[in-house]
Amino acid sequence: MVSQYGIKLAVHLINNHFGNLVAKVCENLLRRGPLTLQLIVRYTELTPQQVKNSLLILIQHNCVQAFSLEQEGGLEDGPRSNTQYMALFNNMLHRMRFSKFLEIVSREFDEECKGLLEGLLQHGRLTLKQMVERAKDMAERAKSTKKEGKSFVKV
Amino acid sequence: MAFRGRGRGRGYGGGGGYGFAKQEPFELFPDIELPDIKSVPKEETLVRESAKLRNFWKASAYYLEETVSKRGMDIGQQSVDFLAITLDMVAAESQKWLLDSFGVYFMSSIFSMNLNSQSTDIERYSDRSKPKTTITRDSLSQILELKKFPRELIGGSRGQQPSRKKVRWNPESELQKLDYLEKLEQRAQGLEGKDEKEKKEGENEDEDENDGEEDIEEEPSDDDYYQNVDFDDDEDDFNDVDDGGEDEGTF
Structure with a gap:
């Protein structure tokens, strides 16, 4: 069970990182437990689009987990599937420690590893393809800055 | 485990004597030696x-x-x-x-x-230098x-609603459901029937085993009825008044 001060801290963190809209959705999920999209829209009094975007961000950053419940009694032939969203409190608090994680990785491993972790912390979740592309970009940027530095020294 | 927790506060009592804790005056801001600030690293x-x-x-x-x-x-x-x-x-x-x-x-x-x-x-000229929010x-x-x-x-986010089928009453699907339910019922009945048969068979076996005893127990003992002793026939025992055959209809 999450205490009220824990919820306040988590909401503050999310507000700081992703803005007040996302924090509002997050607070409702933390206080009321798993909810459906319709219920979140009703409780937050935001537009459905705003709530959808907030949920996308929260899921992307592993602060919310979506799961579907299949219930019998759907209007059509199959059972009715009901998607619910659950806030992940511990993951929200871990956001405080991101800089610490980065520091430990940079101390233990090389700069490349730090870059990979930084990308993951910034974007929450990335595919392997995205990570490879990002690493390539970083390497090219580092090369170009070195070249620029050299040419500047020459000039 | 509980006795360990209890004993924690009474260490000074000595010999495990059961006495009340000694009252100490409450100090709102006691003097505490804080660690040296310079020793705390600034991260x-x-x-x-x-x-x-x-x-x-x-x-x-x-x-x-x-x-x-x-x-x-x-x-x-x-x-x-x-x-x-x-x-x-x-x-x-x-x-x-x-x-x-x-x-x-x-x-x-x-x-x-x-x-x-x-x-x-x-737009003011001074606003131009301000950073755009x-x-x-x-x-x-x-x-x-x-x-x-x-x-x-x-x-x-794509601006398209997922295409929803119009919800229509499809009688065929209902009939299929009914058929499915009937099948289920029949199956359930079949199972019940089997169970009953098994039970009956079991009972018969039991009866066979206990035949001798039951014969003795089940003998009709109508003595109580005929003697009208300890037999409740819903009649008023205390006001036993005979009406002289008035209940019967006269034709």
């Missing part, structure tokens, strides 16, 4: 990294903010509400004075300036891998 790298991450998120598409408009108006409205509450409590003569004074205050205050500046869209962000759909999210969330 500037952590602060810098976290600020860097925060700045990244604030500039990215992940940052959603409700646009707060007309701040001055809101504050002004709050003040007006506060004024209305206080006015209820103050006498009628002083109401006039309060209204006048607040009126003058609002006219000369920043709130009225705000209202004016919102109504006119004249609105940051152009990428849309979420450009960044996220939308395949891996719930369908109801993605449908909106």
